[in-house]
Amino acid sequence: MTEEIAPRDAYARTMDSVVTGITEQGVVLDRTVFYSRGGGQPGDTGTLRWDGGQVAVTDTYRVSGTPVHVVEGTPPPVGTEVSGEIDWDRRHLLMRTHTALHVLSAIIWRDFDAKVTGGNMEPGTARMDFELDAISVEFGQEVEARLNDELVKDHQIQVLFLPRDEALSDPDLIRTKVNLLPPSIDPIRVIQIGTIDKQADGGTHVRSTGEVGLVRVVKTESKGKGNKRMRIAL
Numbered sequence: 001m002t003e004e005i006a007p008r009d010a011y012a013r014t015m016d017s018v019v020t021g022i023t024e025q026g027v028v029l030d031r032t033v034f035y036s037r038g039g040g041q042p043g044d045t046g047t048l049r050w051d052g053g054q055v056a057v058t059d060t061y062r063v064s065g066t067p068v069h070v071v072e073g074t075p076p077p078v079g080t081e082v083s084g085e086i087d088w089d090r091r092h093l094l095m096r097t098h099t100a101l102h103v104l105s106a107i108i109w110r111d112f113d114a115k116v117t118g119g120n121m122e123p124g125t126a127r128m129d130f131e132l133d134a135i136s137v138e139f140g141q142e143v144e145a146r147l148n149d150e151l152v153k154d155h156q157i158q159v160l161f162l163p164r165d166e167a168l169s170d171p172d173l174i175r176t177k178v179n180l181l182p183p184s185i186d187p188i189r190v191i192q193i194g195t196i197d198k199q200a201d202g203g204t205h206v207r208s209t210g211e212v213g214l215v216r217v218v219k220t221e222s223k224g225k226g227n228k229r230m231r232i233a234l
Ligand SMILES: [Zn+2]
Pocket: 039, 098, 102, 201, 202, 203
């Protein structure tokens, strides 16, 4: 089992750890600050250093549940003590982007009764699809204004670990289909953004919405009946 630091401390950038496995895909460590791609958020990149060497980490993802660090070059052998550092500028931009998406989804739900059907993000840009009947440039501008109105209110963001029973009976979490999470997941990690949003989520987020900065809606497009896409940029 790898101890994962990011779910509890999104601001941790470095760690000391020990190589516990080398697989075809990469390096397994006893503990890590690297975020494994998931929930639309890309995996972290960075560097692993040890006495006598270093490699770049180009991606992090799960193989059978275990975080694997994909490296460029010869990995350190099992048992090596390494220090790891994530590419913080990229990760922090992803945290801002991820939080912006949660606020966007909350506004579309609160003001337009539409659920999210999908989404994806890159550092500083993202797309999200909604169960909307129609979308227009003007609608995008209206949403952009409402989104920035909420972001500047500097809502505080909390990471909660709720007992499964409690999460399943929380009316604020029903819209995000928390009941579909595998029964083995208990407690359930929840990201709460002030009073405006609460979602079961594995990703990394900033501490408050003021840290996101201003967001633009750069494109609106139809992806079919009841499926409309919005692209944002920070
Ligand atoms: Zn999320």
